[in-house]
Amino acid sequence: xxxxxxxxxxxxxxxxxxxxxxxxxxxxxxxxxxxxxxxxxxxxxxxxxxxxxxxxxxxxxxxxxxxxxxxxxxxxxxxxxxxxxxxxxxxxxxxxxxxxxxxxxxxxxxxxxxxxxxxxxxxxxxxxxxxxxxxxxxxxxxxxxxxxxxxxxxxxxxxxxxxxxxxxxxxxxxxxxxxxxxxxxxxxxxxxxxxxxxxxxxxxxxxxxxxxxxxxxxxxxxxxxxxxxxxxxxxxxxxxxxxxxxxxxxxxxxxxxxxxxxxxxxxxxxxxxxxxxxxxxxxxxxxxxxxxxxxxxxxxxxxxx
Amino acid sequence: xxxxxxxxxxxxxxxxxxxxxxxxxxxxxxxxxxxxxxxxxxxxxxxxxxxxxxxxxxxxxxxxxxxxxxxxxxxxxxxxxxxxxxxxxxxxxxxxxxxxxxxxxxxxxxxxxxxxxxxxxxxxxxxxxxxxxxxxxxxxxxxxxxxxxxxxxxxxxxxxxxxxxxxxxxxxxxxxxxxxxxxxxxxxxxxxxxxxxxxxxxxxxxxxxxxxxxxxxxxxxxxxxxxxxxxxxxxxxxxxxxxxxxxxxxxxxxxxxxxxxxxxxxxxxxxxxx
Numbered sequence: 001x002x003x004x005x006x007x008x009x010x011x012x013x014x015x016x017x018x019x020x021x022x023x024x025x026x027x028x029x030x031x032x033x034x035x036x037x038x039x040x041x042x043x044x045x046x047x048x049x050x051x052x053x054x055x056x057x058x059x060x061x062x063x064x065x066x067x068x069x070x071x072x073x074x075x076x077x078x079x080x081x082x083x084x085x086x087x088x089x090x091x092x093x094x095x096x097x098x099x100x101x102x103x104x105x106x107x108x109x110x111x112x113x114x115x116x117x118x119x120x121x122x123x124x125x126x127x128x129x130x131x132x133x134x135x136x137x138x139x140x141x142x143x144x145x146x147x148x149x150x151x152x153x154x155x156x157x158x159x160x161x162x163x164x165x166x167x168x169x170x171x172x173x174x175x176x177x178x179x180x181x182x183x184x185x186x187x188x189x190x191x192x193x194x195x196x197x198x199x200x201x202x203x204x205x206x207x208x209x210x211x212x213x214x215x216x217x218x219x220x221x222x223x224x225x226x227x228x229x230x231x232x233x234x235x236x237x238x239x240x241x242x243x244x245x246x247x248x249x250x251x252x253x254x255x256x257x258x259x260x261x262x263x264x265x266x267x268x269x270x271x272x273x274x275x276x277x278x279x280x281x282x283x284x285x286x287x288x289x290x291x292x293x294x295x296x297x298x299x300x301x302x303x304x305x
Numbered sequence: 306x307x308x309x310x311x312x313x314x315x316x317x318x319x320x321x322x323x324x325x326x327x328x329x330x331x332x333x334x335x336x337x338x339x340x341x342x343x344x345x346x347x348x349x350x351x352x353x354x355x356x357x358x359x360x361x362x363x364x365x366x367x368x369x370x371x372x373x374x375x376x377x378x379x380x381x382x383x384x385x386x387x388x389x390x391x392x393x394x395x396x397x398x399x400x401x402x403x404x405x406x407x408x409x410x411x412x413x414x415x416x417x418x419x420x421x422x423x424x425x426x427x428x429x430x431x432x433x434x435x436x437x438x439x440x441x442x443x444x445x446x447x448x449x450x451x452x453x454x455x456x457x458x459x460x461x462x463x464x465x466x467x468x469x470x471x472x473x474x475x476x477x478x479x480x481x482x483x484x485x486x487x488x489x490x491x492x493x494x495x496x497x498x499x500x501x502x503x504x505x506x507x508x509x510x511x512x513x514x515x516x517x518x519x520x521x522x523x524x525x526x527x528x529x530x531x532x533x534x535x536x537x538x539x540x541x542x543x544x545x546x547x548x549x550x551x552x553x554x555x556x557x558x559x560x561x562x563x564x565x566x567x568x569x570x571x572x573x574x575x576x577x578x579x
Contacts, residue, residue, distance in 0.1 A: 021405030022405060024398065024399035024403060025396045025399045025411065028452040028457060029452075031392070031448070032415060032454065035449045036426050036449070039425075039426035039427070040426045046429055056432075056435075104323060113316060121565060122324045122328060125327060128507055128561040129511075129554045130528070132511075132530075132532050132553070133334075133550035133554045134334075134554070136532065136546055137331075137550055139536075140337070140543055140547075143346075151349055184327075240422070243513075243514055244514065247513075247533065248533050248536070262514075266514070279428050282422075282427070283425065285424065285425070286422055289422055290420060293420060
């Protein structure tokens, strides 16, 4: 076998393989370089300029302002509000989504359950729907007078809540929609993780007299740890980028209670055409995601050790 | 024995309750889209229309001209899916199986891009598209989605398991690299291509932020962008908006239900290894 391979190596010169390799990756890496990495680099430059509406019309109006966009942001109350809202959404919505996903995965994967595929499909369905469309549907479900949510709550004696009109309730309402929309994806990953836990671990635990609850804590959870971290990292990265839900449901209101960092960036950049300011918001978001992911990865290593 | 049965009953109660919660918004959307005007805003709220009407679906196509948005969305999603499958599968295969200088360095550099949120690129990308004259065009939406780091990853992971001997045997027989890719690689990686195709179609169809930025002429709007804009004006017309939402969601739900076998397996397999 190895002599055959050596012969091939002699027959096909290295440059031929090299040329083929580069030709095969050329379209993809050209597109990614020009339409992703180049703009990312340009974004950093943009963030140290005063690029605004006048510069959109005529780029010669641009001036370098150094870190002024960043220092201005740190004194802008809207930025701090958007930062707070984004963390509220991610830190409450993220764990809630992961917990719901795990619960659904445990239910669907339970041994006694038949029609597993059916339930799996139904639970996954919200994930494939178009966010803008279902956000509009939920707007009506949240209607203070005619919505189903208040009707259901009324049946158990809870007074109507102005879900999207009350600054205290708007973010919880958006979180609820996000959990409903997203838990199915993580559920699939948890099911795959659960199915990879060796069956004999459960049998050994049962022989030692461990009940269902102790089996869950001592067998399921430790074996699910890698899945947990994967799901946690991916979910949090996605949730820090909250945008379409508040854009469609509340336009960032009421009183800015659902303005997220990305929504703030969009408004600054594409509504007021302050692209320099918007670019610095984007970079701060990048920094937050980077630091948060690093913290999660470090936590994983510490827990694994 | 009785305890086990009680447990099973509770399990099914929880499962069915979960299924109802998952389906309720979707089913209500469909039901409300057939209600006569005003019925969706009544107290107590109604589950089903007394006299179902398809008037709102007519209005959606005539008054709101959503047929055009349906065409826009379809063109963009289909073109992105086809082109990105070709481009990503070529690159994914090359990173997995072709040996060339600089391969691992390029791959590592590209992978670093996975942690950068797309919004960071959007502002300069808009200026770039403007200077290329691609604002308000299909290509303005399509081009940035044609190659995806995630897609290349997915293909590479799968293509790694293609036996080298198979490829080398073809080379001895004098097959060109393009021929090997077409007649050996592509047939071997069909399952992951199917997963990636469905994934790409769904995400492109559902994508909102970039189309919102790059399309400002409403004749070019995709369905989600059009819907978000229409809801401002027609927020009182609940039934009409529900018909528009059904039109937007239905194509992706159908694609998913028909092809879910490939899709779900791919998501589960890809994630565990990744």
